[in-house]
Amino acid sequence: MTGKIIKGIAGFYYVNDGENRVYQCRAKGVFRNRKIKPLVGDNVEFSVLDDETLEGNIDEILPRKNALVRPAVANVDQAMVLFALAQPSPNLNLLDRFLVMMAMEAVPVVICFNKADLGDRAMADAYRKIYEGAGYEVHFISVRKETGMEQVRSLLRGRTTVLAGPSGVGKSSLTNRIQPEASMETGGISRKIERGKHTTRHSELFFVEKDTYMMDTPGFSSMYTPDMEASGLKDFFPEFEAYEEGCRFLGCVHIGERVCGVKAAVNEDKIPQSRYENYRLIYEELKQKRRY
Ligand SMILES: Nc1nc2c(ncn2[C@@H]2O[C@H](COP(=O)(O)OP(=O)(O)OP(=O)(O)O)[C@@H](O)[C@H]2O)c(=O)[nH]1
Numbered sequence: 001m002t003g004k005i006i007k008g009i010a011g012f013y014y015v016n017d018g019e020n021r022v023y024q025c026r027a028k029g030v031f032r033n034r035k036i037k038p039l040v041g042d043n044v045e046f047s048v049l050d051d052e053t054l055e056g057n058i059d060e061i062l063p064r065k066n067a068l069v070r071p072a073v074a075n076v077d078q079a080m081v082l083f084a085l086a087q088p089s090p091n092l093n094l095l096d097r098f099l100v101m102m103a104m105e106a107v108p109v110v111i112c113f114n115k116a117d118l119g120d121r122a123m124a125d126a127y128r129k130i131y132e133g134a135g136y137e138v139h140f141i142s143v144r145k146e147t148g149m150e151q152v153r154s155l156l157r158g159r160t161t162v163l164a165g166p167s168g169v170g171k172s173s174l175t176n177r178i179q180p181e182a183s184m185e186t187g188g189i190s191r192k193i194e195r196g197k198h199t200t201r202h203s204e205l206f207f208v209e210k211d212t213y214m215m216d217t218p219g220f221s222s223m224y225t226p227d228m229e230a231s232g233l234k235d236f237f238p239e240f241e242a243y244e245e246g247c248r249f250l251g252c253v254h255i256g257e258r259v260c261g262v263k264a265a266v267n268e269d270k271i272p273q274s275r276y277e278n279y280r281l282i283y284e285e286l287k288q289k290r291r292y
């Protein structure tokens with residue numbers, strides 16, 4: 001049988017068969033033969049030892065597509081980053097940092113703004129313009145008004161998604177909405193308490209529907225600075241590229257150079273101020289970090 005590891009606790013791995021039957025497995029042999037530690041998100045071959053008690057043994061870890069460190073999870077197809085259109089209003093610096101981190105890991109990102117019922121139309125249009133211009137898919141939803149829920153479901157379908165977003169934007173509300181059985185069983189509040197406990201334990205994937213999994217990523221608001229050469233940062237701001245032919249020097253980093261197509265584009269509002277400003281801030285941080 002094949003399945004996916006959804007959590008690991010005290011030497012046991014919990015393997016979902018894709019239809020939400022979860023087997024408690026050991027990984028005898030896998031460590032010894034391959035010296036590889038199973039990760040949440042790993043697709044595995046496993047044998048069922050007992051069909052009643054749902055016990056099994058992992059025989060083989062299938063090749064990984066990727067593996068994130070924070071959160072520790074393998075085979076991530078995409079990240080969904082959730083912000084609120086208002087209350088709290090989005091921290092674009094945090095968003096831009098997150099986009100860089102995920103691009104470094106080659107994980108595609110979908111941006112969702114929740115609480116569309118609270119934000120004004122002009123703000124929504126402005127955010128859409130900024131992030132579609134940077135090449136991202138942008139969605140506006142309201143968990144409270146239940147708008148965009150089908151859209152979210154179809155974005156998730158058949159994939160493993162990490163959900164990220166700062167506190168208070170509606171991550172619990174959204175995860176409750178998209179896994180109806182769980183929220184019916186435990187109720188919104190207890191689900192939330194449960195989730196709080198998980199954040200101090202291990203990473204865990206939850207089942208959404210057939211072959212569809214999601215992981216909540218705690219600690220998003222304290223995003224660290226990516227680890228790379230400052231000069232490489234510009235490549236993670238894809239909307240800059242079109243204006244680089246206006247730069248005098250090959251390898252222009254668009255900071256102190258006098259003749260710079262990117263800075264000119266910012267002045268002409270062709271590149272959003274906020275994107276450039278966040279680029280500059282992250283660039284300076286990387287410079288500082290590399291000095292020590
Ligand atoms: N107006 C409005 N409020 C919403 C919406 N979605 C969630 N909320 C409210 O926003 C508040 C925060 O929602 P949560 O789901 O707890 O947010 P969270 O991202 O899980 O927050 P943390 O648990 O702190 O990470 C709650 O009071 C929700 O009822 C929405 O679409 N519109």
Ligand SMILES: [Zn+2]
Nearest residue numbers: 247252254260
């Ligand atoms: Zn330049």
